[in-house]
Amino acid sequence: MDNKVYIVHGSAIVQQGLSEVLLKNFKCTIQCYYDFKSLSESDDNCASKSIIFVEDKIANSTEFLQFIDQSHEVKSFSIVNDCAGNLPVNNDYTLSLYNSPDEIYEGIKHAFNTQGLADEESEGLSNRELDVLKLVALGYANKEIAEKLFISTHTVMSHRKNITEKLGIKSISGLTVYAIINNYIDTTNLDIKDLI
């Protein structure tokens, strides 16, 4: 699954610079617009999980605030020009034009993780998903996993669905192989052949 990112900013230089930092660090596809009108008129459906970076003056506009209000799964960052002073009120995160690439990376990473989107290194499995993955790899059934982790079977199933989606691995044996090669489970006292 590709992460969708939108940049809505009047400056081509900002669009370019931010795209570069994003592409260097994250798996994502980026769509740039100069104003909010072009984004809202495009065929792009950014209702599902995506992140929007907007110029601060756009971020404060009524249309945009309305849009964010209606799209629950969209996270927005406003890009502020510190010299101008007007801090936006309704956005999830703020980036400054004067942030270093490292600061931008850290800020974005934070948002990506809370959003559940994949970070390059970790494949984006949450700690809970990792717990589920380990137990799946060890051969436990959904019901047993639910009991061990004190969650419902339904939740286990939804974690499993997310794991498969994030990793691109569908079979139990395949997930076991993934867990072994990443040392998520200790196989010293186990016969790998039986496990897979």
Next chain:
Amino acid sequence: MNRFTKQNKIIHLVEANYHLLPVLNRFGINLGNKDKSLEKICAAQNINIDFLLAIVNTFHNEEYFPETELKSFSPLLIIDYLKKTHQHYIEYVLPKLESLLELLIDSNITEIHQLNIIEQFYQKYKKELLLHIKEEEQEVFPYILNLVNNNQVNNQFTIHSFEKEHSNVDDKLNDLKNLIVKYIEPVYDNNICNEFLITLFRFEKDIKDHARIEDKILLPQLITLEKHING
């Protein structure tokens, strides 16, 4: 995409899609037919040209799947083709994958042994696939042949769908691909790995086509036959 016709020659087919070579072999067609058309070749070898064209065209073009036409062919023809396909997998494709995997493992000079785990996974996949093929060859196909030849229905016989088994086997093949492409350390000879993956991709396409014929043509034929005989 164009469809192949009776007038085409082998060279037209393989130039358009060289993956058709083993498909032709399954019909008993070899190369070296000079400039003869498919029609001539089939007539000389007593091959049903319409069936050959239907199979070749569906294999070549995933979008093209004339269910009604395919169902009109005798199950005997279809089973024969499916069996030849199994044989090709067992005698050629699987051994090739295995020897490439061995070469790949041998090409690793580091202490990282992830490929051995991949091999265990491959073995598991192979075991499942062979079991599935065995079930088809020893139970399903003979049952259908018996239906056709002797009009005998066995009401104990319950296999009316393979789709779940097919998708299990399919998932494992997909996982094998993903594990190698995305997750294991590339501590091996790239050329061998590419060769392995190319063989895997080709096999994946071939076996999907095969399963589609079983799911969408042969099993519906079985059900129709049973209904017909049971009145």
